[in-house]
Amino acid sequence: MLKRITIITSTFIPEYGAAPLRLGDLAYFLASQEIKTDVITGYPFYPRNYVLEPFQSKSWKFSKEEPQKNLQIFRLPVYPSHSHRLRMRLLTMLSLGISMIIFLPFYLWKYKTDVVFVQSPPPLFLFHAFCIAKLKGIPLIMNISDLWSEAFPSLNVSRGVFILRKWETFFLRQADAFVVQSEEIQKWLDERISKKAPILLHRTGVQTEKFIPKKDYKICSPLRIVYAGVLGIAHGLADLCKNMNFSDIGAELHLYGNGADRSRIEEILKTEPFKGIFLWNDVQPHQIPSLLVQYDAALISQKTYLLGTVPAKLYEAFAAGLPILFVGEGEGEKLVTQHEAGFCAKSTDYQQLRKNILELSALSEKEREKMGKNGRLSAELYYDRKKLLPQLFHFLSNIVLKHKAR
DSSP states (O other): OOOEEEEEOSOOTTSOSHHHHHHHHHHHHHHHTTOEEEEEEEOOOTTSSSOOTTSGGGTTSOEEEEEETTEEEEEEOOOOOOOSSHHHHHHHHHHHHHHHHHHHHHHHHHOOOSEEEEEESSGGGHHHHHHHHHHHTOOEEEEESOOHHHHHHHTTOOTTHHHHHHHHHHHHTTOSEEEESSHHHHHHHHHHOOSOOOEEEOOOOBOGGGOOOOOOOOOOSSEEEEEESOOOGGGTHHHHHHHOOSGGGTEEEEEEOOSTTHHHHHHHHHHOTTSSEEEEOOOOGGGHHHHHTTSSEEEEEOSSOOTTOOOHHHHHHHHHTOOEEEEOOTHHHHHHHHTTOEEEEOTTOHHHHHHHHHHHHHSOHHHHHHHHHHHHHHHHHHOBHHHHHHHHHHHHHHHHHHHHTO
8 A cells, every 4th residue: 555655856936937736736645535745846936047046045055844634845056057058957957866865874774665657857856766776675656758879969958868768768667667647658669668667648738727717719810829838959949039920920928937948038029129029928828728728729849759748738628718820740740730720830831831821810719719619628638637647556556565465
């Protein structure tokens, strides 16, 4: 029987992004089911280059929070950086990795846990989870949301890919089970990892009840498009801003967020201020539902095809009932097409994106409403975290029971 779980992750709420929100919901859900839940993570900083308030004053030491019954969050020192430079990213990961090596002996001495659940990427922390599982004789469950070894070449990052692949493959073969966020990752594991460990497809999903779906689909020119999320390199928004003029096609793009590409976007908008692109400060996750419904469509963008990646913003747009303008390939594109929830263009195909915006503008109010409602229905039926989390809980419990029965 599952009594205590240890979650290891480099990112956790209140940081922004899909992984911290998904893992935060998981931790609170498990705690509500009377499972003692321990989260071992760093101090939050993303998407900034500094530790967020109110954690700054204690960010040099180990600390523990107990936000609700059965939930403990252990925060460890980390060097905060979201730089696009690989060297700085590695420094951030290594600093947290060293903190974990120092902290884990104390944790293992004090607590007896039934299972270790580790988030990857980054794959560095697979090592720490593997050590806990071996020392305690407990199952190791890996949550794989992206495949860095496959993504780096697509992003023109070649240094160290061979070592990364060897590292990733070795530890993946030690897992007792996998939780994955896309069918592509599930297929990749089936084909590449010889050990036949159980795999659960657990979509990032969305808290559907927090989104009041859009009701008014009338468009008062210009067409207002929104992007709310991390402005990272992988999203390709700086290139999109450079190559698109929204004013010319009777549209506006409103960007809310922060990240490695924000400074590039600011420079582009300084030199070309009349493109119909507006850059705003980032918003808190709880503000996203009320923000999205103020707009006519949601932009979901990927710089290039990344195997296994499904943008979490897609599920939020579904839940808000917004027609979607998807720029990218792979499983995200497939879901938009499958649910008839919007238009798709390949990565960097700005001419097709332009056509899609014009086509969306030309649709009748009823046609736009049908698109939005298709997305909302898919969120309610397939991607609602209220339905997904009990499935994950059942999966984790079964893995623990089978391991104890050996």
